[in-house]
Amino acid sequence: AEVEETLKRIQAHKGVMATIVINAEGIPIRTTLDNSTTVQYAGLLHQLTMKARSTVRDIDPQNDLTFLRIRSKKHEIMVAPGNISVKITIELYVL
Amino acid sequence: MEIIYVYTRKRSEFGRPCSFSDRPAKVSVDIPPDPSMASNFILRNPVDSYVQHGSDMSEHEVNTVRVEVESRGVNHVEGGWPKDINPQEVEQTIRFRKKVEKDENYVNTITHLGTLMEHCVKQNNAINIYEEYFGEEMAEVEDEPPSAKTINVISKLTSFFDVLLSKRDPNVTKRTATHLSWHPDTSKKLAVAYSSLEFQQNMKDMNFDSYIWDLENPNKPELVLKPSSPLVILEYNPKDSHVLVGGCYNGQMAYWDTRKGGLPVEVSTVEVSHRDPVYGAIWLQSKTGTECFSASTDGQVLWWDIRKLSEPTETLVLDITRKGLLENALGAVTLEFEPTMPTKFMVGTEQGIVIACNRKAKTPPEKITSTYSGHHGPVYALARNPFYPKIFLTVGDWTARIWSEETKESPIMWTKYHLSYLTDGCWSTMRPAVFFTTRSDGTLDVWDFLFKQNDPSLSLKVCDEPLSSLRLQDNGCVVGCGSKLGTVTLLEISSGLCTLQRNEKTLATAMFERETKREKILEARHRELRLKERARSEGQELEVEEKPVESPHEVLDRVRREFFEVIEAELQRRAQAETQCLRGKVPGTGQTDSHSRDSLPWGWGHGSASAFQIKDCEGEEAAVQGEESQLPKDKEEEEEDAA
Numbered sequence: 001a002e003v004e005e006t007l008k009r010i011q012a013h014k015g016v017m018a019t020i021v022i023n024a025e026g027i028p029i030r031t032t033l034d035n036s037t038t039v040q041y042a043g044l045l046h047q048l049t050m051k052a053r054s055t056v057r058d059i060d061p062q063n064d065l066t067f068l069r070i071r072s073k074k075h076e077i078m079v080a081p082g083n084i085s086v087k088i089t090i091e092l093y094v095l
Numbered sequence: 096m097e098i099i100y101v102y103t104r105k106r107s108e109f110g111r112p113c114s115f116s117d118r119p120a121k122v123s124v125d126i127p128p129d130p131s132m133a134s135n136f137i138l139r140n141p142v143d144s145y146v147q148h149g150s151d152m153s154e155h156e157v158n159t160v161r162v163e164v165e166s167r168g169v170n171h172v173e174g175g176w177p178k179d180i181n182p183q184e185v186e187q188t189i190r191f192r193k194k195v196e197k198d199e200n201y202v203n204t205i206t207h208l209g210t211l212m213e214h215c216v217k218q219n220n221a222i223n224i225y226e227e228y229f230g231e232e233m234a235e236v237e238d239e240p241p242s243a244k245t246i247n248v249i250s251k252l253t254s255f256f257d258v259l260l261s262k263r264d265p266n267v268t269k270r271t272a273t274h275l276s277w278h279p280d281t282s283k284k285l286a287v288a289y290s291s292l293e294f295q296q297n298m299k300d301m302n303f304d305s306y307i308w309d310l311e312n313p314n315k316p317e318l319v320l321k322p323s324s325p326l327v328i329l330e331y332n333p334k335d336s337h338v339l340v341g342g343c344y345n346g347q348m349a350y351w352d353t354r355k356g357g358l359p360v361e362v363s364t365v366e367v368s369h370r371d372p373v374y375g376a377i378w379l380q381s382k383t384g385t386e387c388f389s390a391s392t393d394g395q396v397l398w399w400d401i402r403k404l405s406e407p408t409e410t411l412v413l414d415i416t417r418k419g420l421l422e423n424a425l426g427a428v429t430l431e432f433e434p435t436m437p438t439k440f441m442v443g444t445e446q447g448i449v450i451a452c453n454r455k456a457k458t459p460p461e462k463i464t465s466t467y468s469g470h471h472g473p474v475y476a477l478a479r480n481p482f483y484p485k486i487f488l489t490v491g492d493w494t495a496r497i498w499s500e501e502t503k504e505s506p507i508m509w510t511k512y513h514l515s516y517l518t519d520g521c522w523s524t525m526r527p528a529v530f531f532t533t534r535s536d537g538t539l540d541v542w543d544f545l546f547k548q549n550d551p552s553l554s555l556k557v558c559d560e561p562l563s564s565l566r567l568q569d570n571g572c573v574v575g576c577g578s579k580l581g582t583v584t585l586l587e588i589s590s591g592l593c594t595l596q597r598n599e600k601t602l603a604t605a606m607f608e609r610e611t612k613r614e615k616i617l618e619a620r621h622r623e624l625r626l627k628e629r630a631r632s633e634g635q636e637l638e639v640e641e642k643p644v645e646s647p648h649e650v651l652d653r654v655r656r657e658f659f660e661v662i663e664a665e666l667q668r669r670a671q672a673e674t675q676c677l678r679g680k681v682p683g684t685g686q687t688d689s690h691s692r693d694s695l696p697w698g699w700g701h702g703s704a705s706a707f708q709i710k711d712c713e714g715e716e717a718a719v720q721g722e723e724s725q726l727p728k729d730k731e732e733e734e735e736d737a738a
């Protein structure tokens with residue numbers, strides 16, 4: 001229930017296009033997008049997050065990745081990595 | 096085996112600790128050197144020995160292998176599901192998901208991540224951190240000193256290319272790069288005309304070719320143009336970038352199509368062409384895009400249609416007496432044409448005069464609208480300011496002058512006299528008050544007239560030999576200079592010199608207007624003075640009997656005479672004044688006083704007259720060049736004084 005509430009709150013924010021929750025294996029648990037897009041995002045971002053996390057860890061083992069933002073011309077993709085799940089939000093912003 | 100020494104020890108004594116004792120050093124053996132043994136050896140003097148204190152290096156070669164990159168797409172398929180769940184079945188996936196969501200760990204993580212995510216989302220919504228601030232302000236101009244750097248040097252390969260063509264003739268003459276023309280669209284190609292402009296210096300083995308260079312490949316020309324006589328001038332057609340027109344050394348005009356190769360497509364017939372090298376050729380604005388006109392030192396300006404080079408469409412003889420006589424004509428050295436004013440054009444001549452002409456005039460004499468004289472030597476370059484069409488720049492002899500079309504007497508601004516000839520010049524296409532000049536000592540000057548008028552803002556020594564031509568690329572940042580030995584150097588000028596400053600346009604307008612007004616006022620003043628003189632001289636001619644027109648020598652003699660007379664008179668007066676003072680000091684009788692008093696007025700009167708005369712004579716000396724009107728005036732004053 002809390003989970004629902006949290007996700008709803010995030011989705012309700014202005015500019016948020018979609019929210020995806022992925023588990024440790026890369027399977028999308030929760031999503032507000034259609035399946036194929038979700039799968040695409042999940043696959044790509046999961047790997048990228050893993051890579052980013054390992055990079056941060058390699059440079060300083062005490063360090064860990066807290067947040068990853070990918071800014072592009074049209075949107076911004078925000079990834080919050082956790083231990084067992086990863087939450088992705090896709091946001092649209094206007095310059 | 097022989098036993099040398101026997102050492103015995105009792106068995107009970109084995110294992111006994113050793114007792115060491117100390118003893119001072121004692122010489123056991125002393126072997127002195129035996130000099131006789133030295134004879135077995137040869138003394139070596141000096142001894143060469145090597146010491147190396149460098150690090151050891153070894154040489155390796157690495158050749159990178161080009162990486163082949165290919166773009167591919169990835170087809171994403173669902174995966175990662177545990178083995179027992181079939182991703183296609185919706186029920187199973189839903190069930191799995193539900194199971195995961197029930198996990199406590201999951202809930203905690205999600206809440207934690209949720210707060211984190213919210214923070215960032217709110218951040219994004221609050222402010223756009225990548226917003227472009229101060230976007231309206233134009234980029235601050237860095238106050239860097241103006242500079243330019245060479246980006247490319249194309250040296251005509253007389254050493255390599257021509258040697259191949261002329262079968263290793265070591266006397267291959269180097270030709271001047273007389274004209275440069277940038278490709279109108281890409282600005283990556285440069286057409287250079289090479290010819291030798293020395294009078295009658297054509298060697299038999301001199302190459303006639305001119306080249307089109309691609310800047311990506313400065314070692315080998317992209318296209319070799321082979322005219323029948325060396326090209327003095329070469330211009331790309333601004334409308335059709337494949338067509339070039341060239342003016343030859345022998346006066347003919349030729350045109351090329353780069354798609355068709357290096358030989359000219361058509362050459363004008365010799366009889367109707369120019370009689371001297373064609374020094375100026377410019378494409379005209381026309382619907383067909385095939386018209387051009389050319390000028391040469393034989394005094395003619397000819398209009399051609401490319402499609403029919405057998406005869407010119409129009410001719411004009413540059414005779415400023417407007418009689419159309421070829422004998423009086425002035426030789427043209429440069430042409431100038433502004434596409435925005437299609438009927439007017441300007442010609443710079445060998446005699447230092449710039450002629451402005453109107454093509455659409457009814458009769459040939461009317462074609463020449465005005466002349467501007469001011470240079471001491473041939474006008475090598477003539478260019479209108481791209482921002483202010485009424486202002487144009489002329490480069491010739493040792494100065495560069497800026498003229499306004501309205502003031503015909505003199506330029507509105509000019510540079511100081513340099514030590515070497517100025518050979519070419521052009522305006523900057525980006526900044527209205529910046530222009531470039533090349534000198535015959537190999538220097539390229541960049542002048543910024545808003546900033547400094549006495550010296551160039553930037554003076555670069557490009558090469559040791561004289562620079563013969565200059566051309567700015569359309570974007571205004573790259574300039575190409577051709578030198579006397581055929582080397583073309585491309586320079587990129589710093590952005591400060593080719594980006595428009597904030598108030599530059601207004602400042603430049605103000606400056607040009609101010610200078611034009613000043614010249615106009617000066618002109619008006621001169622005209623007034625002259626009118627006055629003329630009026631006065633006309634009036635005086637009635638009073639004074641006709642004086643025979645004096646030759647300059649006579650005038651000079653007379654002036655000299657009068658001058659000496661005045662000097663004598665002054666000296667006399669001074670001497671008299673001295674004696675009077677002396678006399679005055681001696682307490683004299685009233686007679687002497689009165690005498691002195693009498694003499695004084697006379698002295699004064701004479702003095703004043705002489706003072707007048709001195710002034711007049713000085714004025715005369717200054718105007719002895721030919722202001723005859725002043726002489727009758729002087730005569731009149733002398734008569735007045737005499738009376």
